[in-house]
Amino acid sequence: MKPLRLAFAVATLVLPGPGSGAERTYTPGEPVRGTFDGFIQPFLDQHCLECHDDSVAKAGLNLLDLGPVDETNAAVWKSVWAQVSLREMPPGKRPRPEVIDRLQFTDWVVDALQEAMKDKGGFQAHLDPKKANFLEHDLLFRDPPAGIHLKPTSSPARLWRVTPQEHITRLNELINVEPPYNPAKPGLRTHGDAVPTNHGGELKLYFGTDNILRWEGGTVAYATAVKSVPAVLSLARKHGLKNYPGFYSVNSAEATQILGKAEDILQYMASGPLSLVGMPEQITDDPRTYDKVKPPGDLRGLPTAIVYSTKFLRPATPLLNLMKDDALPSDEALRATVDHLFEALAFRPPSTEEADEYIQLVRESIAKIGKTEGVFLGLSAIFLDRDALFRPELAETGEPDAHGRVMLRDWELGLAVNHALRYLKPDPALRAAIVGGKMRTREDVEREVTRMLRDDTIRKPRILQFFRDYFDHDLAGTICKDNRALAATGITARGDDHYLAMFDAAASTDRLIEIILKNDREVLKELLTTRQVVATETDRIYFGRKRTAQETKVAAAEHAKAEAATTAEEEAALSKIRAEIASIQIRSQETPGEPATAKSLDRRAKALDAEMKRILQQRKRRQQNAALEVAPASLSGPPTEARVSRPSFGSGSMKPERILATVPEGERLGILTHPSWLVSHSDAMDNHAIRRGIWIRERLLGGGIPDVPITVDAKLPDEPHNTLRERMRVTRENYCWSCHEKMDPLGLPFEIYNHAGLYRTTELDKPVDGRGEIKDSGDPALDGPVANAIEMIQKLAASERVEQVFVRHAFRFWMGRNETLNDAPVLQAAHRAYRDNGGSLNALITSLLTSDAFLYRVVDRKGSTDLTALRFPECADP
């Protein structure tokens, strides 16, 4: 964090005026020493007022009397900051400010906004990942202009709150045993992988499903009867990077919910399925024994509908020993339990003082409410320990170097490395390195990172999370579709089929990413241009092509013909079955009193009846699934798997089976043409060309887009007979176009797909228009018109700039902050490592994790207060 300076109020050193020709220097992160009158006003005079004074006031903006930053004009200043940072202003033909002038001007504005808004909610826009591209790309990847002096980089000391995913994974470890990594089926979810969202897209913790032998009722009955709890920590961000350290805290609602659920978890750890059932007889290896005593009536949806096996399938923990009888726990047993639980939740052993504190808490609880409840209540406090919910990077023990930076060490460094790749606690080798004093140097980090990256049995779900944050391909199932609009795309809009297909699609795309990462060659290029897909059977439709009206007519005729033939065959078979059933009925009547014959006939009649139902069901399904408007993709290839959730919906749960197939040439190219990505960037009714364009601009080109002005009524006309491109004419109006030209021409090439992600050659019965343009990319070789998304992706995938922008995003994900100019050497080294190793993500990650930005912290405790003496002034005592 930069020290704040009241630069607009008092100056200790007045800068030469902008562009004055005097020798100028600039060190990023150093306070800007200049007054409003001496530096800022002259900058405005020179670069802004010609168009934005009271006589011209272009776009209705008059900066003549703007004055120093204050609470009332902060919104205007924020806009000025954005426009100048993005080099939108002064506009193209006007003389541009010198780089140093521009950087000092924008730094000054940020400092002043922080100071002016510190009691009004603060100013953090410059720290938001959406604004990270406001820093000019070329300054990061080229030699800095004369006068810019970089200083050794570091990150601020900080606390990271765990994400819902991390939290659920820790809790899951306490109650479920996940299967070990299976090299023969590397795509199956295994120990150490993320806990996937369920059939409905919800992140939940499931109790005891591995023990379930039988349940009554269908999918919904199963989901209702099984005990599960949702994640309670918040994650408000939907798009882009979600886990900067400063995004979240833990509020009181979350704390109380965590406490309540902790008791459920502890009970399950101690008693297993016995804590889930209505009757102890439900726990048996022979469900028939339960049938003798189970409650009468319809049990569907009730806990009593489930039979659990007696197998011990949960993790064995010291809590079992503690709760094995009614005796008061010994100090030894209690300490073992506290130590185990603390390390399981905080990923490090407790200090003696911490353990003593929790032991005392448990003892006090036992004294008040007895052993069983007291143990559970007392231990549940550990779930709320600071280090169970936050991961500290405070660098409290090291010595500052010459630049005031302190290197992380021991547990903090070990957990930082662990967190970069994993959701589980450190594996034994990393733990041994931490405990043995071998996590203190850059070389230590390189050794551990290299080891972990090489070992497939050590799962690294954080890497996949980076790609989810980067591509945003996992949002498709959450895009609520209008049923009629969905049906018009050619796919089935029946029930939740589409949403289930989209959750499957996200898991499939995840798996494809993993396959590409396994090869670790030209990773970004491969992701953008592969024709391989991981697919389910349903994907034959989603990766298919929407037929033209004429083709649909032909297909319908052919289908009717084929259907007639199939139906005739089925009817013949059905007639035979019916005849045989009738004959059995006659024989039954003719041979009364012969139990063996009657039983045999009854069995045959039942089998025939089942066969008849199967044929009719098959016909119904065939007719329902006849996607006449779609030419299915021909997908075939070797089997693979996708990581799907624990059974959450009985037999309707997500299935892992997939194939690795190749999609038709010319129709698809890389992840950006997968339904998972396309639907994630669509809305209820149609494609979302603007969102797609923003994605390309920000994530591939490294461009920034200012916030939408509040005066904009961003609404496209509702014209069902016009294409999206035609309806987007409103964005081409002057006022809108200065921003929209950065996104629309990059999003419209994806119009060759409809909003369910199907490829199409026509739209509203006219040839589809996929034209677009790459403009002002920063790389003249990239700029120019494109015929469609495929051509655009091919150009982008070959660009070095795009690769560098990818590196910038990786930096943000693994450092948990936006890059600054001081990070330029880190970014360049990371890109070099990626490039020198043939596009290796592992090399890129290793470079980042051994960089100064990752290893060093700067601690600013100025203004730090004693929280134990904290008074909440607004909470006056009653």
Add this chain to the structure above:
Amino acid sequence: MKNPLDRRSAIRCLAAGAGAVFGAATESAIPAPGSTSGGPRRIIFFLQNQGFDPATCVPAEMTGSGSLAGVKLPEPIQPLEAYKERLHIITGLHGLHTSPSHSAFFGALGGYRGGDGVPPSASTIDYELSKVLPETLLPHLCIGMDSMENMTAKPTIANLSASGAGQPIFMHSNPNHLYQMLYGGISEGEIRKQHEARTGLFERMEKLAAAKGNGLPAAEQPRYRGYVGGFHEINDLRGRLGGVSETLRKFAPAVDQRYTAPKFETDWHDVLLDLGLSALKSGLTSVLTIGSGRGEIFGSWKGLGIDQQGHNLGHMPQPDNPIWIKIRQYNSRMLVRLMEGLESVPEGNGTMMDHTLIVYTSNNADAQHTSGANWPVMLLGHCGGVFKSGRLTRLDGKRPINALYTTLLRSAGVRLDHFNLSAPMAAKFDSASGPLKEVLA
């Protein structure tokens, strides 16, 4: 960084999320009579699962909209006959966009697509109202009624209410736990011990959390203060409840055998309702959400002599069905108990009920398997003439349930045109903008 949790939102979050008791405030926790005027001061949502067939609430002789005076209410809601001057039956809202078949889950009160296992995509109307209605100690309380087995095995569950995207709010189904949460401070025996154990734990946790925050970088402290403040708020509320213990004592229901040895699940349903009502009467909460069937497609009412269990009930036609008549009458009697209970407490120049609105509907629109084309609702209460009452309104199926929620927020002073509907969704699913003129007087 900005402290993400200001005091008031912390209170809202805590109370809504866990129902843990907590204190905003002051004497105003027990609302001062006549301290506000116009609009509701409290709202109750009652959602019966399996759908609400309009034929079970619309008087047979009424073919259009009109006054309920002079007509007889259908048998299922007959217990409301004496209260029909404050009843407004509304049919013809829709929830086509909520996927209500089997249950819209969070979408029922959120007005967005829901489903089994689907997380909330935004906050729900009950939570939003709890933020703007007159402040109480516990702004939002959710209770859920289900089979005995489910309420025992899963005493808290979140299916209907949410404070934001991915932020479910739990319903309470074990009346013993809920009693301890609300009235632990004035209770005796085991409940008292449990209460004290938890109080001790939270106090210790606050100290521990604060100690681990000392020496944090200054930039981290505001955010960390939210975490420490969470414990502080919990402890603060426990203290504040102690401060109003005389009032609580006046309204706290007596714990009897139905709590500890229920014969049927309906014993727990009844005492859960008592607890919800007492929380309203004592001024602990301003919004009560009741999920009969807990937002799912099961549920059990053996205490009414109904042997069939949840799912099959949903497959039965509701009109003229003796089973559904029993359930709906049971609901109606509960509504009457709520009204009578609130009428017994003076407020301003009238009673609490004069400032209360009850919204009765289903989380499944009109039936278990439904497109949501018709989503019947009954409103009870007129809040001093703010809401129309004593009538049946048949809408044309072009306005979504979101429009009703917009109306409720408008009545509470919030200016908005659409609740939880983006402009494209509103263009598709709402024929108008703003509140339902047919509802506001």
